[in-house]
Amino acid sequence: MAADEPNPVLATSGLQFPPSTSSVLKVMEPKDGRLPGLTQKLSTEEIPNRGFKPVRDTREKQIQLWKDLIIDYCKTQKIFVIGLEEEFPLFSNPVIERSLSHEAREAFLSALVSEGRAEWMDKGHKKCLILWHRIQDWADIIVQFAKDNGLEDGVVTLEEIRSGTESQGTELQGIDRIILNRALKLLEQKGKLAIFKGTSTDDEVYRAFGKIWMGFGARFPCSSSLALSYFGFGFVIFPFFFFTACSIYLREGASNSASNKNSDMDWKPKLGMEFDSLEKAWTFWNDYGGKMGFGVRKAYTNKSKKDGSVTSVRFLCSKEGLRRVDKRDHLTKNPRQETRTDCKVRMGLTNENGIFRVSDLIEDHNHVLQTPKTAYMLPSQRNISEVQAHEIELAEDSGLQQRASYELFSRHVGGRDHLGFTRLDQKNYLRTRRQKSLKYGEAGCLLRYFQEQTLIDPSFYRAFQMDNEEQITNIFWADARMRLDYGI
DNA sequence: TGCTTTTCGACTCCGATAGG
DNA sequence: CCTATCGGAGTCGAAAAGCA
Known part of the structure; x- marks a missing residue:
């Protein structure tokens, strides 16, 4: 904003910008030890090196005016973050070549923080998040936005909330992503929506911000039977997509649910941990690998000679051990990349009267782990379900190109990481078929x-x-x- | 455990095809 | 006609299963 343009905030505040001699905006850097526009010198004992008026009530009025000014200005200009070390129009006046001191800026913002109308984004107080609406208020605005636009029981991306056609002209237009995320998480904790953490389609929107599912008024269906009931309600065009979206929610919900306060620990293996069945133990290890970012495989399964039941089993990190020496001739045309790092991570289970107990556990990897955004590509994390296989076949038989159909599948579930299989998996599946x-x-x-x-x-x-x-x-x-x- | 066999997943090559 | 892209197929290595 140019300095000579009328400032809409100041117009509503009854103030002028650039500041007149009588305006509170004259509280600029004190060159002579006094704040401009104020008559008395500062008391260093009262507020040392702050550049404030020593008279308490006057100073409090000043702070109050500044707080209102900052909030109004940010709200009008849609500014969500103020960097104390960056140029900020409200704090500097190029016409008179004056700017508010760093200490004064910090003090005004700290006053806002103490009221819950702002938050420091770092320990060094260099950046401040301005909350002209509190997070709860933002959450209410989002709920109203969804109701107004018929988004209940629908899916919408975060970017659509920020810059979609529905949000144009509303307060949500251009909302800061941090604030939006926190408001959505608040709603998620209340069970009003589910966040799908999509990360990677060719669409930048999905890659960066994922998708959220809005189910205001009622929780998203939490059982596969309920999800399947969608088939009976006319979603026959894309039953597979709805089914997949639901299962994703269930996965996310299981780990993110507010009611599950111990969720942070539940997915980590511990010595003595018990499992009802081998399948549950394997699923647990695979999920743990997915969350941590490593691939999994089995080392061995020992079976009883008497009844054939599994007596012990060991699960590994896929990078465990080293590749064996190839005993075949050395005329290989396409030698493969080394995938082993001799990682020691493993979980051993023993069968104790039908219960599988963790008897051996090593958790320290000797290699870099995958990030949550790429972990979905690990072979152990991928699988083509029967319904997905049917959709792939349908697309193939309809003459759709593999690339196009894959892109369609991934877009419908909010990103490739929600799909559960890669394009190569699709290719290999069709080939096997x-x-x-x-x-x-x-x-x-x-x-x-x-x-x-x-x-x-x-x-x-x-x-x-x-x-x-x-x-x-x-x-x-x-x-x-x-x-x-x-x-x- | 260790070995063998089978299956699966992924890399590569090359011909077909779409698009400029 | 040329070039980029796609998809089918050959191939190799990992993983799983079975057995000793």
């Missing part, structure tokens, strides 16, 4: 050929050897010429 159908096709073609030959040549002979699952393992055939040649 093709190969399976090819196998069936080969056998089918051969049988058809034999049928045709039998009709043409009555001496044509064929025989099949089946395995115990009634699958063809060997085929023998001989036509008239072969029988003649070999005397069969």
Whole structure:
């Protein structure tokens, strides 16, 4: 804002900018030991080196005026953060070449902080977050915004709240991300919405800010059966997407729920920890790896010779140990990158009367862990569900390009990290499917050929050897010429 | 544990195709 | 016609399962 433009805040405050001789804005850097516009020298005992008026009531009035001024100015100009060491129009007046001292700025902002209308963003008090609405008020504004725009039970990105068409002209337009995030978290704690931490699609919006799901009035469905009920309500176009979004919420909800105060510790393994089943223990270890940012695998599973039950098992970090020496010839065309670092991280469990107890635990990795934003790419964290597989096949059969269909899937769930599989997984899945159908096709073609030959040549002979699952393992055939040649 | 076999996941090459 | 991109297939190594 240029210094000679009328300041809308000051107009409402009855003040002028640049400050007139009588204005409170004259409280600029005291060059002679006094604050400009004030008549008395400062008492260093009262407020040392602050540049304040010593008379208490006058000083308090001054602070009050400044507080109101800062709040009004920031609100009008949509300024959420004030950097004390940066140029700030309200604190400096280029016309008279004066600016408020650092101490005075800090004191005014500290006064706002003590009232809960601002917060220091760092210990050094260099940046201050201005809350002209308290976080609770911002949360109420968001709720009203959702109601006004029919976003209840819908999904909206944080960026859509900040700069979407619905938010234009509202207070939410251009809201600071820190404030928005805190207001949303407050609402999440109250069970009014769920935050989907999306991180990576080609869409910058999703990559940076993720998605939130708004379910005002009622909590998001917390059971798969309820999620599935969506199928019955006309969401048949994208059932898979809704299902995936729901399961994501359940995962996030489990770790973020305010009611689960021990959630920070529950997902970390401890010696003596017990699991009902091997599957639960493996899921726990896999989830722990996902949260920490390392891949997991199994070292071994020992089974009882008596009844075949698992007696002990050891789970590892995927970087455990070192790659073995390749005993094959060294004509490899595409040698692979080294993936092992001899990491010692492991969790050993022993079966004690049907309960699996953690008996061995090492948690120190010797390598860099993945960040939460990239952990979803770990092989152990990925999986194509049956419903997703169906969608992939549907897209393939409809002639959609793999890249395009993958992008569509990921956008519908708010980012690739919510999808649970990569584009390469999709490619490999389609390839396996093709190969399976090819196998069936080969056998089918051969049988058809034999049928045709039998009709043409009555001496044509064929025989099949089946395995115990009634699958063809060997085929023998001989036509008239072969029988003649070999005397069969 | 250690070895072998099977399956899965990922890297690479190369031909097909879309787009300029 | 040229170039970039995509997708299919060959290949290799890791992981899992089975067995000793």
